[in-house]
Amino acid sequence: MKPYNKKLKLASRDLRNNMTDSEKLLWAKLRNKQICGLQFYRQKPILNFIVDFYCPSANLVIECDGSQHYTPEGLEADRVRDEALVQLGLKVLRFDNGQVMGAIYGGSKLQ
Structure with missing residues (x-):
C-alpha cells in the first residue's frame, strides 16, 4: 500500500x-x-499528491495534463511530483488532454 x-x-x-x-x-x-x-482508481491520494489514475497491481500512475502543466511552474511541479512517485516504485505516464481525446475519438494509440 502506497502512503495515503x-x-x-x-x-x-x-x-x-x-x-x-x-x-x-x-x-x-x-x-x-x-x-x-487491471483495477484502476481515479483521483487517488498518494503522498501529498492526488494522481489522476492509479493501478496498484501495475505500480502505474496515469496523468491527463491540461495547459497549466506546460508553464514553467507546472513543468517544475510535475518534475518534483514525478520524482517523488518514482521513488515509491511507480511508473508515471503523462498525456496531454489532446492526446487522450484524439486517441479515444480518433482511434489512435496513446504514446
Whole structure:
C-alpha cells in the first residue's frame, strides 16, 4: 500500500466529481477492469499528491495534463511530483488532454 494522506480525501472526492472531459473519457476506458483485468482508481491520494489514475497491481500512475502543466511552474511541479512517485516504485505516464481525446475519438494509440 502506497502512503495515503487522509487530509486529501475531500479534495480527491471533489476532483472525482469534477473531472475534465479527457479524464472522463479515459476513465470510461479504464474503469471496471476493462484493460487486461487491471483495477484502476481515479483521483487517488498518494503522498501529498492526488494522481489522476492509479493501478496498484501495475505500480502505474496515469496523468491527463491540461495547459497549466506546460508553464514553467507546472513543468517544475510535475518534475518534483514525478520524482517523488518514482521513488515509491511507480511508473508515471503523462498525456496531454489532446492526446487522450484524439486517441479515444480518433482511434489512435496513446504514446
